[in-house]
Amino acid sequence: MIELKNICKSFDGQMVLKDINATFEKGKTNLIIGQSGSGKTVLIKCIVGLLTPDEGEVFYDGRNFLTMNKQKVKDLRREMGMIFQSGALFDSLSVLDNVMFPLDMFSHETYNERVKRA
Known part of the structure; x- marks a missing residue:
């Protein structure tokens, strides 16, 4: 299970993600949809660790992804998959x-x- 708690991310003072909370249950198909520029890609990048949120926490099965060492992050990424939009x-x-x-x-x-x- 992936849990997002109060995720915030901004660029040059422009808030892109504000207090995002979500739970993605294991074994289920999850979609993140929204208008162009609404922060979908930024959110995905925060979930997989390509961007670090300014605030908030990302948990994988109860483990805080943002505080994991590099080897644990690498091991966890082997279990991840993404589909590109283009x-x-x-x-x-x-x-x-x-x-x-x-x-x-x-x-x-x-x-x-x-x-x-x-």
Whole structure:
């Protein structure tokens, strides 16, 4: 389960996220929808640790993501997935090769292990 508590994020004095609270239950499909510029991408980046909220906390199964060491963050990111809103796939690669691309770059697994994970 992912829990967001009072997430705030601003850029150059412009508040993008203000006191966001949400719970995303394990095993369920969750959507974050809104108008262009409403902060969806900023929120996702805060959830996965690509941005640090100015205020608030992000919990994964009760563990505070913002206070985890780098190895724990790396281990947790292996369990995450995101879908991009626009063409983020390589049209020159097969579906399998697109899925395996980050595994090839960031994994020390054998080819067969990467295929199985993909």
